[in-house]
Each structure stands twice: as structure tokens, then as C-alpha cells.
Amino acid sequence: xxxxxxVNRRLHELEIEPGEYLLExxxxxxxxxxxxxxxxxxxxxxxVLLNGKPILSCSTFAASVDxxxxxxxxxxxxxxxxxxxxxxxxxxxxxxxGYCIPGVVMTGEALLRENPDPTDEDIRxxxxxxxxxxxxxxxxxxxxxKAAGVMRGETDE
Numbered sequence: 001x002x003x004x005x006x007v008n009r010r011l012h013e014l015e016i017e018p019g020e021y022l023l024e025x026x027x028x029x030x031x032x033x034x035x036x037x038x039x040x041x042x043x044x045x046x047x048v049l050l051n052g053k054p055i056l057s058c059s060t061f062a063a064s065v066d067x068x069x070x071x072x073x074x075x076x077x078x079x080x081x082x083x084x085x086x087x088x089x090x091x092x093x094x095x096x097x098g099y100c101i102p103g104v105v106m107t108g109e110a111l112l113r114e115n116p117d118p119t120d121e122d123i124r125x126x127x128x129x130x131x132x133x134x135x136x137x138x139x140x141x142x143x144x145x146k147a148a149g150v151m152r153g154e155t156d157e
Contacts, residue, residue, distance in 0.1 A: 003066040007031060008075025016062045023057035026072065033073040033102040044130035047103035048072050054110040073102040084150040085109055088143035096134035104130045108144040116152055
């Protein structure tokens with residue numbers, strides 16, 4: 001089956017197998033930030049944005065994204081300049097092993113697009129489906145809050 005979809009503003013046309021998941025296709029075409037962890041749609045590690053909304057790529061059939069727009073962490077930086085969420089993750093020490101961080105970043109990005117001034121509770125609820133066994137959740141929550149301020153122009157950090 002042949003599909004075409006956009007990833008980070010780049011069109012991809014390729015053959016996929018029926019029943020193939022988006023996570024497998026994205027990794028095959030070079031988007032290595034999209035990671036498999038649980039394989040059962042319960043950890044958030046494989047989160048990408050589909051038309052601006054977070055989805056779990058390990059449980060999304062690739063055929064369903066034909067003609068759609070996907071965003072991954074690889075598309076967030078502006079050249080050598082990290083996106084404010086990526087920068088805040090580093091500054092807040094929210095990435096120890098880093099395995100879950102791409103999913104956290106994409107979930108945070110979706111939240112901040114929808115709600116540029118989230119409360120702490122909004123952030124906790126948004127990130128609730130992103131599991132992390134290394135740093136715990138407070139550094140990640142602080143990072144999203146900090147990035148929100150930067151993105152609103154309230155700080156230079």
C-alpha cells in the first residue's frame with residue numbers, strides 16, 4: 001500500500017505493509033526520536049503530533065496518516081537553536097536517560113499550543129500519560145512551565 005504524508009514539513013511517499021504502525025514507519029524513514037517502549041499505548045514515549053494533536057504512534061496505523069501532517073522532535077529546533085521546551089528540559093534537569101523525553105516534549109508542545117499559560121495542574125494532567133522512571137515528574141513539569149513563559153515572551157531564559 002502506498003501512502004504520502006508530511007513529517008516536519010517534508011513530504012514522504014512510501015510503501016507500507018497493511019497493519020504497520022506509524023512508529024515503525026517513522027523509524028524506518030529516519031525519525032529516531034520516536035521510540036518504542038511499552039508497545040501497548042500506555043507510556044507516551046512514542047508520542048508525535050498528528051495535525052497538531054498528540055497521538056501514540058505505537059498504536060496508530062500508518063495507513064491512517066495518509067495525507068496528514070506529523071511532527072516529531074527532529075522538527076522542533078531552529079537550526080542550532082533548541083526549541084524553548086527542549087532548552088527548559090535541559091535547564092531543569094528533566095532528562096536523565098532521555099529515553100522518554102521526545103514524547104514529553106511533543107506532549108508539552110501540544111499543550112502550549114492549546115493553552116499558552118497552563119496551570120501546574122494543566123501541565124500535570126497533560127503529561128499524565130508520559131511515564132518516566134529516571135527523573136520523576138516535577139523537573140518535567142517545571143520545564144514545561146518555564147518554556148511557556150519563554151514562549152509568551154516573559155523571560156529570556
